[in-house]
Amino acid sequence: MKEVISASRRTDMPAYYLDRLTGFIKQRFAEVRNPYSGKKYIVSLKPEDVHTLVLWSKNFKHLLENPLYLPMMTTSKTLMGKSISKLAFCCR
Numbered sequence: 001m002k003e004v005i006s007a008s009r010r011t012d013m014p015a016y017y018l019d020r021l022t023g024f025i026k027q028r029f030a031e032v033r034n035p036y037s038g039k040k041y042i043v044s045l046k047p048e049d050v051h052t053l054v055l056w057s058k059n060f061k062h063l064l065e066n067p068l069y070l071p072m073m074t075t076s077k078t079l080m081g082k083s084i085s086k087l088a089f090c091c092r
């Protein structure tokens with residue numbers, strides 16, 4: 001079953017860590033630490049495992065204005081050239 005990945009809910013990745021976010025997407029996984037237990041786990045970012053990638057931000061300016069990022073994350077439903085169902089942008 002494909003997962004909905006809510007990225008950058010705790011940290012505004014589109015505004016401040018866009019290079020790190022794109023690095024995770026390129027390597028097709030992210031290592032995440034649980035903020036309560038400290039336990040680390042791996043989140044798959046493979047297109048076949050991701051239904052929707054939700055990006056939370058107060059400022060999508062860097063993502064929307066930088067021509068290097070737009071071809072990678074577009075509304076054409078592709079992520080790094082692979083088909084996914086949705087890419088959602090949420091403003092806080």
